[in-house]
Amino acid sequence: MLILATQGAYQVRRMGAGPEEFQAFLRAGFIAVALLAMTSFSTQLDLPRRFVFVTVPVVVALGGLWRYGLRRVLHRHRSRGESMLRTLVVGTPGRVAPVAADLSAESYHGYQVVGACTPYLDVDAEVS
Helix, strand or coil: CHHHHHCCCCCHHHCCCCCHHHHHHHHHHHHHHHHHHHHHHHCCCCCCHHHHHHHHHHHHHHHHHHHHHHHHHHHHHHHCCCCCEEEEEECCHHHHHHHHHHHHHCHHHCEEEEEEECCCCCCCCCCC
């Protein structure tokens, strides 16, 4: 779990969207194998290779499947408007509108645009 935390697998911004969540999980698995191998070699601990090269990858694979299942549950919640991150879009009116539209287009990304902050008021610009 400590290795997962150091690889950013628990960061809120990575949960539920994009491949970074799974990449952090895989990196943690590789680090665990490397640490077990180095610790076993340096302490002359007779650790079975099967444990290092079979058990750890199986645990990583099962953990990845578990995270995928949790991601699907999170997407279901987000499709109902739950578990959303309230988001304020900042920029010029011409730039805010497409960003707000992109963030609001797919609910599974988890962003709920609640407002926009612009440096000036452009009465001709339309922000959704």
